[in-house]
Amino acid sequence: MKLAPGDPASFLMDPQMKPEAREQFRRDWGLDEPIPLQYAKWLNQAVNGNLGYSLISHQPVSDAIADRLPATLLLMGVSFALILIISLPLGVWSGAKKGSVFDRITMLTSFVGFSIPTFWLGLVLILIFSVKLNWLPTSGMQDPMLTDAALPQKIADIAKHMVLPVLTIVIGGLAGLTRYHRFGTIQVLSQEYILAARARGIPEWRILYIHALKNAALPLITIMGIQLPALVGGSFVIESIFGWPGLGQLGISAVFARDYPILMGILMMSSMLIVVGNLAADFCYAKVDPRIRTRI
Amino acid sequence: MLKVRDLVTQFRVDDHTVYAVDGISFDVQERQLVGLVGESGSGKSVTALSILNLLAHNGRVVSGDIEWQGNSLRNRSQKEWTQILGREIGMIFQNPQASLNPVFTIGDQMIETIRLHTKCNKAEASEKAISLLRQVNLADPELRMNDYPHQLSGGMCQRVMIAMTLSMSPRLLIADEPTGALDVTIQAQIVRLLASLNESLGMSVLLISHDLGVINQFCDYVYIMYLGKIVEEGPPKLIFESPQHPYTQALLAAVPSVHSNHTYSGMVVSGEIPSPINLPTGCRFHPRCPFAMDRCTLAVPELYPVGDGKAACFLVESSN
Amino acid sequence: MKPLQLFWRNWQNRVAVYFLAVVMVISAGSKFIAAIDPNYFDPAHIYPVAPNAHHWLGTDDMGRDILFRLIAGAQVSFSIAIMAVGISIGVGVILGLIAGYWGGWIDACLMRIVDFLMAIPTIFLILVIQSILNPNIVTVMVVIGLTSWMDVCRMVRAEVMSIKERPFVLAAQARGIRGLRLILVHIFPHTLSPVIVAATLGLGGAILTESVISFLGLGVQPPYASWGNMLENSLAYMNDAPWMILSPGIMITMTVLVLNVIGDGLRASLNPKENYVKSS
Numbered sequence: 001m002k003l004a005p006g007d008p009a010s011f012l013m014d015p016q017m018k019p020e021a022r023e024q025f026r027r028d029w030g031l032d033e034p035i036p037l038q039y040a041k042w043l044n045q046a047v048n049g050n051l052g053y054s055l056i057s058h059q060p061v062s063d064a065i066a067d068r069l070p071a072t073l074l075l076m077g078v079s080f081a082l083i084l085i086i087s088l089p090l091g092v093w094s095g096a097k098k099g100s101v102f103d104r105i106t107m108l109t110s111f112v113g114f115s116i117p118t119f120w121l122g123l124v125l126i127l128i129f130s131v132k133l134n135w136l137p138t139s140g141m142q143d144p145m146l147t148d149a150a151l152p153q154k155i156a157d158i159a160k161h162m163v164l165p166v167l168t169i170v171i172g173g174l175a176g177l178t179r180y181h182r183f184g185t186i187q188v189l190s191q192e193y194i195l196a197a198r199a200r201g202i203p204e205w206r207i208l209y210i211h212a213l214k215n216a217a218l219p220l221i222t223i224m225g226i227q228l229p230a231l232v233g234g235s236f237v238i239e240s241i242f243g244w245p246g247l248g249q250l251g252i253s254a255v256f257a258r259d260y261p262i263l264m265g266i267l268m269m270s271s272m273l274i275v276v277g278n279l280a281a282d283f284c285y286a287k288v289d290p291r292i293r294t295r296i
Numbered sequence: 297m298l299k300v301r302d303l304v305t306q307f308r309v310d311d312h313t314v315y316a317v318d319g320i321s322f323d324v325q326e327r328q329l330v331g332l333v334g335e336s337g338s339g340k341s342v343t344a345l346s347i348l349n350l351l352a353h354n355g356r357v358v359s360g361d362i363e364w365q366g367n368s369l370r371n372r373s374q375k376e377w378t379q380i381l382g383r384e385i386g387m388i389f390q391n392p393q394a395s396l397n398p399v400f401t402i403g404d405q406m407i408e409t410i411r412l413h414t415k416c417n418k419a420e421a422s423e424k425a426i427s428l429l430r431q432v433n434l435a436d437p438e439l440r441m442n443d444y445p446h447q448l449s450g451g452m453c454q455r456v457m458i459a460m461t462l463s464m465s466p467r468l469l470i471a472d473e474p475t476g477a478l479d480v481t482i483q484a485q486i487v488r489l490l491a492s493l494n495e496s497l498g499m500s501v502l503l504i505s506h507d508l509g510v511i512n513q514f515c516d517y518v519y520i521m522y523l524g525k526i527v528e529e530g531p532p533k534l535i536f537e538s539p540q541h542p543y544t545q546a547l548l549a550a551v552p553s554v555h556s557n558h559t560y561s562g563m564v565v566s567g568e569i570p571s572p573i574n575l576p577t578g579c580r581f582h583p584r585c586p587f588a589m590d591r592c593t594l595a596v597p598e599l600y601p602v603g604d605g606k607a608a609c610f611l612v613e614s615s616n
Numbered sequence: 617m618k619p620l621q622l623f624w625r626n627w628q629n630r631v632a633v634y635f636l637a638v639v640m641v642i643s644a645g646s647k648f649i650a651a652i653d654p655n656y657f658d659p660a661h662i663y664p665v666a667p668n669a670h671h672w673l674g675t676d677d678m679g680r681d682i683l684f685r686l687i688a689g690a691q692v693s694f695s696i697a698i699m700a701v702g703i704s705i706g707v708g709v710i711l712g713l714i715a716g717y718w719g720g721w722i723d724a725c726l727m728r729i730v731d732f733l734m735a736i737p738t739i740f741l742i743l744v745i746q747s748i749l750n751p752n753i754v755t756v757m758v759v760i761g762l763t764s765w766m767d768v769c770r771m772v773r774a775e776v777m778s779i780k781e782r783p784f785v786l787a788a789q790a791r792g793i794r795g796l797r798l799i800l801v802h803i804f805p806h807t808l809s810p811v812i813v814a815a816t817l818g819l820g821g822a823i824l825t826e827s828v829i830s831f832l833g834l835g836v837q838p839p840y841a842s843w844g845n846m847l848e849n850s851l852a853y854m855n856d857a858p859w860m861i862l863s864p865g866i867m868i869t870m871t872v873l874v875l876n877v878i879g880d881g882l883r884a885s886l887n888p889k890e891n892y893v894k895s896s
């Protein structure tokens with residue numbers, strides 16, 4: 001598995017290397033430092049490093065990316081957190097009540113959610129909430145009229161702009177995770193240790209939310225890692241539909257402008273985001289699962 | 297104390313009905329150690345789970361009575377069951393390693409169980425857990441408390457399971473093949489441990505096994521089960537020295553220690569246990585029985601009394 | 617019970633198959649009916665017309681009948697999906713068999729390539745490639761196919777690694793059967809059921825991917841209609857012509873939904889054990 005090699009050094013190193021040399025190598029490359037620090041350094045490198053200049057705006061690519069990154073991280077972070085928070089109890093509950101009306105409705109909805117083209121869902125939401133009802137802004141991140149407003153007002157404004165894109169990403173991402181989670185719960189609940197816990201008179205809510213949940217949540221961490229590319233790719237298109245000033249929008253406009261330095265920068269950046277996400281998932285998994293923890 | 301009468305348990309799988317337990321009756325008295333023996337698939341586990349209302353969703357107790365301390369256990373509410381499970385009747389399972397939750401430490405799981413049934417704080421519960429682990433002869437109980445199940449051997453896990461069950465001091469312990477997944481030497485230790493707990497605590501034990509060899513000297517009474525029915529019952533002396541039912545004789549022949557100096561050594565049950573979806577007509581054992589007569593294919597033999605026991609075989613009926 | 621019987625017993629699966637069959641028959645048959653011309657427009661009405669008795673689903677911004685374009689688009693979208701899945705299954709199965717059977721450094725290399733490709737957001741990669749190429753129906757098929765084989769490859773590899781230790785394969789090896797013959801005759805058939813499921817789900821995925829890239833204008837190009845490129849201008853006409861958005865999206869959703877139902881149904885009926893949870 002991906003867990004086995006553990007860090008990027010093993011891709012680059014000669015396996016025949018002596019342990020001392022290996023250590024030296026890791027130190028030279030800064031790989032002996034904690035992952036968040038490594039990532040920060042990499043970011044620093046990328047920001048200062050020479051990624052070339054945009055063919056259109058002549059801005060350094062690293063600057064263009066750095067400008068856009070916070071918006072993307074904000075949008076994805078909020079959407080991801082919401083997806084997790086919602087899919088977890090939904091999946092556990094429908095797995096526990098397999099075959100019930102609740103389960104059937106959840107599964108049907110998630111099947112539909114799975115099948116809707118996310119960008120189209122975004123269009124429909126704009127159609128309903130912005131164009132027809134006029135409740136929420138169609139696009140952008142901030143109202144240009146409010147650039148000088150007080151901070152709380154600004155935050156409220158950004159939040160308002162975020163509702164539709166977040167809603168779109170969440171609906172699109174929720175279905176898959178809920179299904180995985182339901183399946184995991186069903187599997188865990190059929191294990192012998194659950195039967196044994198029931199035989200000890202442990203109440204049903206503890207069985208579900210303490211004994212089963214921790215087990216069922218474990219594979220979820222890896223699955224989050226696996227789903228990351230799709231979510232990142234999906235949110236690119238969403239950003240450009242909602243005019244969200246993030247990497248995705250920058251990327252899509254660069255596609256049309258054939259702004260290759262920007263494209264390469266973004267490809268690299270988003271792949272890094274995904275690799276780091278996956279590493280973080282593996283790292284968390286190893287932290288949480290005692291069976292793997294003792295093997296490391 | 298526990299009285300089971302004509303228990304029938306069935307499962308639905310697609311369009312089929314699985315007749316897993318088909319009208320069995322047995323008793324477990326106060327302080328007794330009772331054996332329930334039969335090949336894999338004869339319905340022993342289903343019997344145990346039916347008693348404790350822990351059947352899988354597709355299974356159902358169709359008819360019969362389960363009486364505990366004089367009251368029926370059928371149609372109890374979920375709340376009543378949390379009082380009965382563990383506190384009155386405890387159960388341990390075949391695969392001890394799988395019976396412990398892999399992501400919690402032994403200590404977590406023991407403390408949870410102890411605190412569920414007695415009011416006490418974490419430290420007291422932990423102390424109690426350690427003393428219970430010592431009682432079941434687990435080495436270094438303090439260290440084991442911080443271990444995860446995968447760090448322990450099967451035998452150690454089974455001791456933990458027993459300790460956990462003891463913490464709730466049940467009146468009856470159902471041990472479903474507690475040694476099935478263990479090495480032979482460990483098997484004997486675990487059975488001896490159960491027997492000594494039965495002796496010292498006065499806790500009744502229903503010991504389930506597919507191996508007559510495991511049951512032998514400790515039991516007060518033995519039931520032999522085949523395809524959802526009791527085919528023979530009696531005190532162990534009778535079962536081991538003069539088994540009446542051909543199935544019991546075959547089970548005995550499979551026990552190595554008894555094998556050498558016994559007349560049943562030639563008897564081996566051939567073939568596989570039939571599926572409980574398509575049950576044989578008449579006596580369920582007739583397709584594999586060396587003494588089968590025409591009559592056996594047509595009618596179901598009842599349990600006929602023989603000495604201190606009973607056997608469900610027409611040979612017994614005619615010899616009486 | 618045989619897998620197909622099991623599959624057919626479920627009413628949802630039957631409805632899904634019927635739906636798919638109807639869509640396919642209509643879109644294939646429409647070619648032979650001259651009245652159904654997806655590109656015909658009335659020069660007097662080069663603007664969106666709301667649904668009416670004449671144009672059941674209205675017309676698009678060029679005055680073309682949306683229903684006719686949906687029917688023609690079905691053909692394009694399906695052809696792309698089928699070809700793309702063919703390519704991705706072909707590449708995935710072949711590389712998966714190679715990696716799983718030979719193992720060693722071939723496996724290590726292939727898996728690193730797979731890891732690498734999986735770390736790139738597929739949609740973005742496709743868009744970049746399409747922007748370099750001259751996008752048309754063929755490039756859409758090939759690019760979708762070549763960027764979506766990694767999951768199949770991993771799955772087949774895992775299957776092969778477990779199958780090659782099974783007794784019947786060892787027995788075949790003991791009889792002196794080696795290499796290609798062993799792989800094709802003794803191993804490959806056992807990987808088929810997960811591959812069939814993956815292919816069905818992959819069709820839905822390909823339709824979705826096609827719709828995104830065509831929506832962005834880097835997929836199927838006019839005058840051809842696809843369900844994705846029908847949405848291309850819809851954003852601009854959102855206020856005046858919401859019908860331009862609704863019908864293609866609903867068509868995509870229904871079709872993908874139906875394919876997912878079939879894929880899931882196949883999975884359930886090909887491994888019925890997964891649904892049978894034993895108690896002890």
Ligand SMILES: Nc1ncnc2c1ncn2[C@@H]1O[C@H](COP(=O)(O)OP(=O)(O)O)[C@@H](O)[C@H]1O
Pocket residue numbers: 307308309314315316334335336337338339340341342343352354355572893894895896
């Ligand atoms: N959940 C279930 N669904 C269907 N059949 C079951 C289920 N649990 C047990 N059975 C069937 O009931 C029969 C008796 O099983 P069991 O009681 O586990 O036998 P054993 O005597 O080995 O403990 C077996 O044929 C088994 O397949």
Ligand SMILES: [Mg+2]
Pocket residue numbers: 337340341342390472473896
């Ligand atoms: Mg059993």
